Amino acid sequence: MVAEIGHFSLWLALAVAVCQVLLPGVGFHKDDERLRAVAVPAAQAQLLLALISFGALTWVFWVSDFSVRVVAENSHTLKPALYKITGVWANHEGSMLLWVTILALAGWAVATFGRSLNERLRTRVLSVQALIGIGFYVFLLVASNPFERLLPAPGEGNGLNPLLQDPGLAFHPPMLYLGYVGLSVTFSFAVAALLENQVNPEWARRMRPWVLAAWAALTGGLALGSWWAYYELGWGGWWFWDPVENAALMPWLAATALLHSTLVLEKRDALRNWTVLLAVLAFSLSMLGTFIVRSGLLTSVHSFAVDPERGIFILVLLALYIGGALTLYAWRAGTVEAGATFAATSREGSLVINNLLLAAILGTVFLGTLYPMALEAVAGEKISVGAPYFNATFRPLMVPVAALMAVGPFLPWRKAAGGRRVARRLALPALLALLSALTVYAFADTRGAWALLGVGLAVWLAASIFADIARQVRLGHGGPRLVWGRLIRQPRAMFGMWLAHLGVAVSIFGATASGAWESEVMTTVEPGQPVSVGPYTFTLDSIMPVAGPNYTAIEGRFDVRKDDNLVVSVRPQSRTYTEPPMETTEAGIAPLWAGDIYAVLGKPDGQGRWQVRLHWKPFMPWVWYGAALMMLGGAVSMLDRRRSRVALMQPHQLAAEAAEQKLPLAAE
């Protein structure tokens, strides 16, 4: 019965979405405001119905109702309660239901919080949002019905893939989807603006919080995904350039570019066409990501629910939505007035270069991910691109991006920068960066150019942020109370930028350091035999069997010592799940401030010895601390209230104020 309620709600949600498109459509045609006003309550009703449907599926998973096919195929009575719930989206049908639920949530949020939006624009946004919804509701109901019954119902379910039974992966999809689907709002904003001919600073200002929210969620989703791969797959790495990872990275790159280009449009009324195109592309890449993962076009360790027929369905949706939006763009782009002009070495100039570089990175990732597939479709040849290609293209492009991030905030809007003044401000960060690279060269074992460059860039970026803060609060002018007062009066968007950019510096440092100074030992040991790895000594203290709720495992305890003092103990496991039968590796990880102790237990060799893989990964967690800072920066920036005042000023006022440096126009 509960399943039928969920199924019925889904049909109702589809009906409401159709009304949300049609009635306002007629309203636009007849210029009837009452008909257009239907969009708001419709979006709210859609969320309610989607939530009922999602709740119903959660319920049947919770009570292990195996007469529902997806439950029988993906759950098991012995499964821990947490994974009964997360099992709802750990399969194709449920994850698509999560997708439309978040889509409905996004529509509801626009309807509820978008009151300050121009009425026509908001209605257009909601209609486009509902139009996207229709496609995905139909896809669910026709090709992936999560409420399909199974008769006769089996007595026990198949279980959930043990690799997915993990807190990291349990919360990775909802976070990722918040980002993916959050970008639908910017897509709708772009289409609405093209339809209404309202690509202008006001539009950019209204869209920006949505971009920030989606970007922050996507950052979190990517971080959770790489963290999961790091500790659950037990191969010791954290990023593999796997097609599924790239599928999530591409919309993130587009959203990052969009974040910066909306700023230019908002502050300076430039980059109109480009911003609209990026807003369309970001969500298009989200849909492309969904399609790639679900169609079976690519295989990877993460892909599941492979089904070519569903692939065709999503492909048609993809072609209609993206094709429609891009055609509209091609048709209307000519009518969008060119924006303001600016000097190349201004703030806008630096943001344009940032956008070009991000677009180039996006292009290389896109090519590396899709070229092998295209080659196979056209020439029947199978090739694998893999990490070497991405390392060779991604890193050289990341260097100027990071270097420019440090310079950009010091450049004035519109006019060319006074080169000497900027150079003076950046002299100290440059000196620090050089010193740290030299220190690394002198004292660390690794002298690879990338390691030196990575450390230098991270220090350069971090130091420049502090130099920027010092400049904004006019450090040295007035006492500490005065300086503190100036600091807390900075716009939140400013803090957002500092936090996010600092996050990038921290992540770059973590990625560089962990890669350059990692110590790894693969060997066989017997209990009591010490192995030294980097500055630490690992001793296998004991091996014992342990039983989990739905697995049994062999657990090894390693005592890790430094100079004979016990630092920490780690307990890697080798698990055997029974339903379905599968062996997994649980790495034993102890995160220390300076890095991760990482141990993997392998197989016994039959003579009382065990295969082990032991790592010391200096500064590894900094990669994720950095991601957390970026998310925090996005959230803080989103809550900025002062933006409206700045944006409502006329350009000549802005220029005048900026010239006098009264207003922190350097914000963001």
Place this chain on the structure above:
Amino acid sequence: MSLGRKLLVGLPVLVLLALVAVFFLRLDRGGQPMIPPSALIGKPAPQFDLAGYDAEHPGLSDADLRQGGVTLVNVFASWCAPCIAELPQLKALAEQHGVTIHAIAWKDKPEAMAQVFAEYGNPFRRIGLDNNGRAAIAWGISGVPETFVVRGDGTVVYRHLGDIRPEHIPALLETIKKAQQQ
């Protein structure tokens, strides 16, 4: 709008069209997932030696695949639904077309297998019990079921991923016929 600019704003649509065409081509080819072809193709079957299921279905080793006739090696598990779904197709291959089919039972229990065979029949000549999954690793399988066509001299010539459906039978018979002539 100048012609160059027109082309520029239209470029995204063109890229999308090309992409959709490529995807469609790819999906249209039966949608076999893009797993690289097995490294085993054209090479001798890996060494393995598995205990048997019962007296009628003795164990399986690589020597059994070098007896001069073409054989199918089906990686099977009674807990895997697609494996059960393909049993009728395997039975038809064995009974109507005289194909010899051996099984590698992956991490399975004989009692559970007996139940499945009692209900759906047993098309296998030999059944090797791969309790620790070593043989499956040696064969490089990515999941159950998978089926390999092995020539009379023990050379692996074809790998089928996933369950064998009725529509796959003609192509599979063709592959077997070719393997017999080689």
